[in-house]
Amino acid sequence: MTGPDATAGIETVIFNSAARLASEARARAKQNDLQEAFAPELWNAVKNLGFGGLCVPQALGGAEVSVRLFCKVVELLAAADCTTSTLVHLQGNNAYLLRYSPNRAAADALLAEIVNKQLITAYSLTEPGAGSDAAQIRATATPDGDGYRLNGTKCFSSWASMADIVLVFARITTLPPKEGISCFVVRPPQQGFAISRTEKKLGLRAAPLCEISLQDLWISRQDCLSETGLFREAMKALDYSRVGIAAMTVGLAQGAFDYAFRYVLDRRAFGQALADFQGVQFKLADMATEIEAARQLTMEAARLADAGDSFSRHASMAKYFASDVAMKATTDAVQLLGGHGYTAEHPVERMMRDAKGIQIFEGANELQRALVFRSLRRELA
Numbered sequence: 001m002t003g004p005d006a007t008a009g010i011e012t013v014i015f016n017s018a019a020r021l022a023s024e025a026r027a028r029a030k031q032n033d034l035q036e037a038f039a040p041e042l043w044n045a046v047k048n049l050g051f052g053g054l055c056v057p058q059a060l061g062g063a064e065v066s067v068r069l070f071c072k073v074v075e076l077l078a079a080a081d082c083t084t085s086t087l088v089h090l091q092g093n094n095a096y097l098l099r100y101s102p103n104r105a106a107a108d109a110l111l112a113e114i115v116n117k118q119l120i121t122a123y124s125l126t127e128p129g130a131g132s133d134a135a136q137i138r139a140t141a142t143p144d145g146d147g148y149r150l151n152g153t154k155c156f157s158s159w160a161s162m163a164d165i166v167l168v169f170a171r172i173t174t175l176p177p178k179e180g181i182s183c184f185v186v187r188p189p190q191q192g193f194a195i196s197r198t199e200k201k202l203g204l205r206a207a208p209l210c211e212i213s214l215q216d217l218w219i220s221r222q223d224c225l226s227e228t229g230l231f232r233e234a235m236k237a238l239d240y241s242r243v244g245i246a247a248m249t250v251g252l253a254q255g256a257f258d259y260a261f262r263y264v265l266d267r268r269a270f271g272q273a274l275a276d277f278q279g280v281q282f283k284l285a286d287m288a289t290e291i292e293a294a295r296q297l298t299m300e301a302a303r304l305a306d307a308g309d310s311f312s313r314h315a316s317m318a319k320y321f322a323s324d325v326a327m328k329a330t331t332d333a334v335q336l337l338g339g340h341g342y343t344a345e346h347p348v349e350r351m352m353r354d355a356k357g358i359q360i361f362e363g364a365n366e367l368q369r370a371l372v373f374r375s376l377r378r379e380l381a
Contacts, residue, residue, distance in 0.1 A: 011069055017049045018073040021088075025081035032083060032206035033350050039206075042084060043162065046120065051088045053115035055095035060108055061115035062095070067240065067302040071247035075295075078251030079258070082354040083206045085248050087120070090159060093241040094121040094167060097183070100233035102226040110165070110185060122163035123183075124154040124212055125234070135231065137181060139170040139214060147220040148172070150184060150192070154212040156361070161195045161208045163188070168214070172229065181231040185223035192217030203353030238362065239315040243305060245362050246298040246318035249326035249355065253291045256326075256351045260284070260333035263346075280336065287329050294322035313375035320368035326355040 021042075028039045046052070054070060056062020065073075070092050078085035095114075101107035114121065130136040139152025150170050160166050165187055172180040186193055197211040221227070261284060264274035274280050298318040304311035330352035334341035341348050359365050 010063070011065075014054070014063060014065060014069065014073065015076070017051075018076050021045055021049060021051070021084065022077050022080035025077060025084035029081035029083070029347065029350070030344070032081075034344070036200075036205040038083065038087075038162070038208075043087075043120070046084070046087055046091075047118040050115070050118065052091045052118060052120055053095075054088070055092040055099075056111045056115050057099065060112040062111065067243060067305040068299060071244060071298060071302045074244050075247045075251035075254070078248040079255035082248065082252050082351065082358075083204050085251060086204060086207050087159060089241070089244045089248055090123075091121060092244055093237065094123055096240040097123065097167065097234060097237040098225070100230070100237055101183070102228065102230055102233070103222075103224065106185070106222050107225060114165070117164075119164040120159070120162065121165045121167065122157060122159040123167040123169075124157040124160060125169045126154065126156045128153060128155050134169075134235075135178070135181070137169055137171060139168070140173050141170040141182065141184060141219070141224070142173045144218065147218055148184065148224060150214045150217040150219060152214050153196075154214070155210075156199070157210045157212055158207055158361075160210040160212060161198060166193075166212075167225075168212070169234070170214070172227070175229055179229045179231070181234070182227070182229050183225040183234065184219045185225070186217070186219065190217060201357070203350070203355070203357045205353075236312075239312045240305060241362055242315040242319040242368070243298060243301045243311070245358060246294070246301065246315075246322040249319075249322040249358050250291060250295045250298055252351055252355055252358070253287075253294065253322075253326040253329035256330040256333035256348050257284070257287050257291060259346070259348055260287075260336045260341075263337055263340075274336070283332055283336065287332055290325045291329060294318070294325040298322055313372055316363075316368040316371045316375075319362065320359075320365035320372075323355065323358045323365060327352075327359055330355045 028042055032038055053062035054065050058064045074085050074089050077088055098107040098111050125134055127137050141148040141150050168184045168186050172182055192215045194213045195210050196213040199209040264280055267274045301311050301314035301318045304314055333348040334352050337346055340346055
């Protein structure tokens, strides 16, 4: 069977698999958060369900889902457990990075290996002195024989301590500074690659956030994704990532809304259900409206991406708007639950902590607003 019916059938299978993963993730989310550790059963489920290959081309064994479907999967997972959603989202982000790599032979071989061996990937771009301004990274890659020696410190690398493969960005020393940033495939454990610290953080506690030390780490030439630099390609891949991040925050906001809505229907005060108070009704109406607005903006960015149209501005708009909506929605959910919302008895306080991080990572929302302005200025010039 081919055509629309076959596509719909594949989408249904993928979405049903995501629903099963979401159910398991929801059941384990509280314990994961308290223990600040991701359950091995969930890690294996992400692998075994093939979520590492969702965005890998079909010719290489992957599912090659549309950006729209990927967003729906990420949203569904985030409504249950944002931490699990970040892991699945990261696999899509890295697949797009590899799909844009100038070193097609190496990238395609790696994408096929990810699918065949059910590997989990992470990437390491940020440095202590190069956060939102990624062009300022200082980690170096010095040519050495048939490869490169990497030196430097990377930080805020999600899942790097657990991943099978880490994509590390460094500057090739023999290239001009503005052109020399490339990406190198690291397969821990390797001599010269070390997780020097795992951060303690406010939210997303079960997702390890790592500092990485690179000390004369030797990488073969074939594991360099571009010997002429690929910073532009990496930034293009981040546009896809930001659409996925937006979908994640829509799911997070929806999960908090759904929980708060059920709570106020059941909870009584002053002789009536909380839902009978007009102030509560108005707050819930605003939450639902804002979440739907964020969802539609996200899906428009996904539509543009699937159509092959320019979507960078929409990706930035969706990322900052949806994550701001999630921060407000989760905070409102805590408020609606009152004192109960502030305790770990209910998931909304965890959701609020998770939302704060997403306003910052993958390009802080202030950066996204600046990118939107620059895009508008170019369009209107």
